[in-house]
Amino acid sequence: MVYEFRGSARHFVVLGILYFALGSSAFAVDCGDTITSPEVLDQDLVCSTEPALTIMGPTGSLDMAEYTLRCDGSAVNSSFNSVIQSGIFKNSGTGIFIAGDNNNVSSSSILDNLENGIQLEGNNNLIVSNEISRSTLNGILIGKADGNTVAQNTVSMSGIGGANTAGILLELLGKSGNVIVGNTVFGNIDFDLQDNNSSPCLNSWVGNSPDATTSGDCVTSN
Structure with a gap:
C-alpha cells in the first residue's frame, strides 16, 4: 500500500x-x-x-x-492497513495508492494531488467518508481491483478536460464486485462517474448523486 x-x-x-x-x-x-x-x-x-x-x-x-x-x-x-482522519495534500503523484488487500481509508481529506486522489489496485478495500477534491487526474481510480467498496465519499473538481478523467473512474480491465455507493460527486471536469466497461456489468453503481454527469453503459448515478 x-x-x-x-x-x-x-x-x-x-x-x-x-x-x-x-x-x-x-x-x-x-x-x-x-x-x-x-x-x-x-x-x-x-x-x-x-x-x-x-x-x-x-x-x-x-x-x-x-x-x-x-x-x-x-x-x-x-494489506490490513488503516488511514483514518488524515490529511493528504499537494503530493506530486497520487495521494494514496493501494496495491494490497483489505485496507481501510476513511474520514480523510485528500486534496490538490497532482495525479489521482486515491488509486485502487488491490481487492476488498474500503474507501468511505473521505473528501477528495482537485485531483489533477481522477478523484478515485479503480484499476486492477475486485470487490472494493467506495461509499459515501465527496469527490469534486477533479480531472483534465478531454483526458478521459472522472471524479470516480472504473478502468476497462474486466474487474468485478466493486460497489460504488452513496457518493456525492460534482464539478468534475469531464465526468463525475465513469465506467469504461461494457455489458455484462460486473460492478455496482448505486445511490450516487442523482445529478452527476456519467459515462458508460454500466454506470448509473442512482
Whole structure:
C-alpha cells in the first residue's frame, strides 16, 4: 500500500511504501519507531522492519517534509492497513495508492494531488467518508481491483478536460464486485462517474448523486 499524506491517524501501521509532503523540524524518526506525538521526517528512510513505522492516535502524526519512506521487507504490497482522519495534500503523484488487500481509508481529506486522489489496485478495500477534491487526474481510480467498496465519499473538481478523467473512474480491465455507493460527486471536469466497461456489468453503481454527469453503459448515478 502506498500512502501519500500529511496529518494524523488514530492507528496507522505501515507495511508498504509511503510518500508524504511538507514539514518543519522535530525529533529524528527511525525505522521501527512507534510515533505517539507529532513528528517530522528529516531524512529518506529505507526500512527492512515490518511495519516500517507505527503511528498511534489520537496524538501521533507524521509530516514527511518531502522525504520518502520505503519498506524493503517482504510486504511491499501490504494489506490490513488503516488511514483514518488524515490529511493528504499537494503530493506530486497520487495521494494514496493501494496495491494490497483489505485496507481501510476513511474520514480523510485528500486534496490538490497532482495525479489521482486515491488509486485502487488491490481487492476488498474500503474507501468511505473521505473528501477528495482537485485531483489533477481522477478523484478515485479503480484499476486492477475486485470487490472494493467506495461509499459515501465527496469527490469534486477533479480531472483534465478531454483526458478521459472522472471524479470516480472504473478502468476497462474486466474487474468485478466493486460497489460504488452513496457518493456525492460534482464539478468534475469531464465526468463525475465513469465506467469504461461494457455489458455484462460486473460492478455496482448505486445511490450516487442523482445529478452527476456519467459515462458508460454500466454506470448509473442512482
